[in-house]
Amino acid sequence: MDGMTLFLILIIPTIIIGAYAQHKITSTYNKWVKVPSRGGITGREAADAVMRKAGVHGVDIVETRGHLTDHYDPMNKRLVLSSENFHGTSLAALGVAAHEAGHAIQHKVGYAALKARMALVPVTNIASQMLPFVIIGGFFFQMLGLIKLGVLVYLVLTIFQLIPLPVEFDASRRAKKELVGIGIIEQDELVGVEKTLNAAAFTYVAAFISSLAHLVWLILLTRR
Ligand SMILES: [Zn+2]
Secondary structure (H helix, E strand, C coil): CCHHHHHHHHHHHHHHHHHHHHHHHHHHHHHHCCCECCCCCCHHHHHHHHHHHCCCCCCEEEEECCCCCCEEECCCCEEEEEHHHHHCCEHHHHHHHHHHHHHHHHHHHCCHHHHHHHHHHHHHHHHHHHHHHHHHHHHHCCCHHHHHHHHHHHHHHHHHCCCHHHHHHHHHHHHHHHHHHHCCCCHHHHHHHHHHHHHHHHHHHHHHHHHHHHHHHHHHHHHC
């Protein structure tokens, strides 16, 4: 098989999966952000309640601009929610807010995969910035050693891409359990939370699939 065929077989599907994942999170979020929870509690209040129940203290909940920019910042112990989810009372807003609170709980209890993810962030950032130059340089100068080094780095990065998966699924699991447990939502409202969080988690799965396909592609290219 030539390089182009390999590209078509391996890379094009991952581009489609990635686009589908983006479409899925956007459409799912847009659907459930329109469905208010009956309790009328805001995302900020929900995150606060979930953390308080778990004994997490000293984490500031702050509002940020942008769409789905929500995240937990372990370095500064800040739970950052987009305006829509900070003020919103929708099932999507509660799901996202409680999910981020789930990360704060993971941080507090010393959840191993979260610790690994935090430790690997600087390594991964540097490696993924260097990598394209290493590989392109290797192909350009026909330096097999350099290409092999690039592939090795890519292999490590791909393995690292697995780490967010348990972290994300665990945060969502905690979110669903606590939202119902505390009584912020009722059991029948869980579907909106679940759909939103599953769609969000799928973007991480898609990123891993993409990495894996690129890795296989690189390995096959260097084998020839
Ligand atoms: Zn998350």
